[in-house]
Amino acid sequence: MDKADPPAEYGDGAYPVGPARSAHRLLILIARNDEAFDPLVTGLLDVGITGATVLDSRGLNALLRDEMPIFAGLASLLPRSTGAKVVVSITTADRIEALGRFLAQMREDLRPIGATLPVEHVFGLWPVAGTEAR
Amino acid sequence: MSALLVAASGPSFTDHWRVIIAVAIVVGVATLSLTHTSSRIRRHRALALFLGSGWIAIALGVAIGPSGLRLIDARTLMDARPLAMLALTWIGLIVGLQLRRAVIAAIPSAVWRTIAFDVLATMAIATVGWLALRAWIDDARWLPFAVTAAAGGFLGWSPETRSFGLRSGNGSARTFVQATAGLAGVALILAVAFADLLAPTIEGDGLRSQGFVAAGTALGLLAALGTALGARVLLVRVQRHQPETLVVLLGVIALLSGVADRLDLSPLLIGAACGATIANCHGPSMRDLETTIARAEPALATVVFVMTGVLLHGTHVGIALVVAAAIVAHRLLVKPALVRAALGPAAAEIDREIPLRGVTLREAPLALAVACSIVLEHGGGSTTSLAALAIAAAAGVILLPATVRAAHTEPAP
Numbered sequence: 320m321d322k323a324d325p326p327a328e329y330g331d332g333a334y335p336v337g338p339a340r341s342a343h344r345l346l347i348l349i350a351r352n353d354e355a356f357d358p359l360v361t362g363l364l365d366v367g368i369t370g371a372t373v374l375d376s377r378g379l380n381a382l383l384r385d386e387m388p389i390f391a392g393l394a395s396l397l398p399r400s401t402g403a404k405v406v407v408s409i410t411t412a413d414r415i416e417a418l419g420r421f422l423a424q425m426r427e428d429l430r431p432i433g434a435t436l437p438v439e440h441v442f443g444l445w446p447v448a449g450t451e452a453r
Numbered sequence: 454m455s456a457l458l459v460a461a462s463g464p465s466f467t468d469h470w471r472v473i474i475a476v477a478i479v480v481g482v483a484t485l486s487l488t489h490t491s492s493r494i495r496r497h498r499a500l501a502l503f504l505g506s507g508w509i510a511i512a513l514g515v516a517i518g519p520s521g522l523r524l525i526d527a528r529t530l531m532d533a534r535p536l537a538m539l540a541l542t543w544i545g546l547i548v549g550l551q552l553r554r555a556v557i558a559a560i561p562s563a564v565w566r567t568i569a570f571d572v573l574a575t576m577a578i579a580t581v582g583w584l585a586l587r588a589w590i591d592d593a594r595w596l597p598f599a600v601t602a603a604a605g606g607f608l609g610w611s612p613e614t615r616s617f618g619l620r621s622g623n624g625s626a627r628t629f630v631q632a633t634a635g636l637a638g639v640a641l642i643l644a645v646a647f648a649d650l651l652a653p654t655i656e657g658d659g660l661r662s663q664g665f666v667a668a669g670t671a672l673g674l675l676a677a678l679g680t681a682l683g684a685r686v687l688l689v690r691v692q693r694h695q696p697e698t699l700v701v702l703l704g705v706i707a708l709l710s711g712v713a714d715r716l717d718l719s720p721l722l723i724g725a726a727c728g729a730t731i732a733n734c735h736g737p738s739m740r741d742l743e744t745t746i747a748r749a750e751p752a753l754a755t756v757v758f759v760m761t762g763v764l765l766h767g768t769h770v771g772i773a774l775v776v777a778a779a780i781v782a783h784r785l786l787v788k789p790a791l792v793r794a795a796l797g798p799a800a801a802e803i804d805r806e807i808p809l810r811g812v813t814l815r816e817a818p819l820a821l822a823v824a825c826s827i828v829l830e831h832g833g834g835s836t837t838s839l840a841a842l843a844i845a846a847a848a849g850v851i852l853l854p855a856t857v858r859a860a861h862t863e864p865a866p
Contacts, residue, residue, distance in 0.1 A: 395628045
């Protein structure tokens with residue numbers, strides 16, 4: 320999510336709480352690996368979602384396997400990253416619809432797992448030209 | 454194997470049903486170990502220790518085996534032997550797949566030093582044991598194999614760290630314990646191959662000369678290499694399609710276990726050679742394959758534990774108890790000192806998470822898998838070694854909580 324200096328109308332030092340915007344959604348996507356993440360980024364940019372937070376992540380099964388190996392322990396020397404990434408963004412419903420159309424055209428095994436939620440308030444995110452929060 | 458074949462004299466209809474029931478029980482219990490409920494239960498510290506040692510499954514194996522309900526007898530065991538070979542080959546593949554160049558390069562010198570100390574100590578113990586037993590037992594071709602099976606109880610340790618109270622994360626103690634356990638597993642599988650190569654000369658076995666075994670081993674390794682290269686091509690083609698990946702994987706395992714069986718080689722060695730080759734081929738990552746293979750780990754461990762229980766028949770209880778006591782004493786008194794010596798100043802860092810004084814470092818489940826493969830291949834006194842490992846594993850479970858508690862209350866020297 321993009322950040323910028325607060326506009327003057329918010330005043331000095333005031334932490335802005337944006338008005339409830341029924342048109343906005345919280346978008347959460349999980350790409351399984353680097354190969355799946357690359358076209359997802361392209362899709363996000365194509366539909367105009369230009370601000371998002373990307374987090375490295377691991378599935379629960381990967382964590383359980385690492386936690387309790389039985390026959391193989393050397394894998395503990397490798398970096399913990401599995402290549403999976405979580406993308407979080409606040410965006411508009413129409414962009415999410417456009418993203419859905421893009422994802423439908425992606426190869427099935429590369430499609431991310433995802434969910435959207437209605438957003439009641441937005442904290443710390445100012446409308447900036449060219450971002451999804453505009 | 455010949456000992457197990459003695460009872461074989463034509464299966465009846467009832468025998469067939471006994472095989473089906475026995476296999477259904479093993480597959481059922483193995484499937485249960487893959488459920489989320491099982492994963493949840495194993496997150497409990499005490500249960501992680503108890504279930505990780507496999508005692509419930511070993512008890513089940515004893516119950517359905519020749520010593521219990523006799524659902525599985527010597528003949529049934531031979532009929533179900535392909536299932537055991539498949540499981541052992543799969544385990545070998547798991548061990549081999551971790552041997553990527555990047556992983557080998559990342560092994561810290563402390564782990565190499567610890568393994569070197571551990572292997573030397575185990576070799577010394579095995580040599581003394583072999584010489585003592587050879588003076589006592591006149592003519593036994595199985596003796597080197599029985600000693601090798603017992604040596605697995607002295608080498609390495611279990612990679613499970615949750616019972617020490619270590620949680621998820623990148624703690625240095627956890628990495629050290631798991632990496633050392635992984636490398637010790639590889640050393641153990643190689644030790645079996647060496648025992649296979651050396652045994653005919655040591656025992657003066659005229660039936661299988663050293664050259665014959667060496668040629669068989671070379672042929673088996675070549676077959677593993679060829680299978681790995683072929684599998685790699687197929688796996689790249691079916692990448693991202695898990696059902697197809699599973700089909701290729703099962704085909705590879707079936708082929709390799711057949712090769713190991715025909716050439717009288719350890720399925721663990723052939724599986725590991727194939728896995729290491731696949732892991733080091735150039736090309737795209739085999740994450741799907743690794744996930745598919747690793748996901749089956751608890752089920753394979755369950756099969757090994759049940760197999761251990763079934764094979765605990767016709768053992769010499771007295772010798773098994775003596776060997777088990779030696780294993781426990783080594784793990785309680787000698788091994789922690791060896792680890793501290795190998796680690797040097799770095800021991801203090803590990804010590805903060807796992808106390809290295811007087812703690813029973815439990816034996817690796819892989820030692821049971823290796824011993825099972827030796828029993829299936831050579832029989833004889835190896836069964837007594839397997840019993841010793843099972844008893845030592847149980848003792849480790851009983852002693853670990855007490856020794857950890859004692860170590861935490863003792864002031865550091």
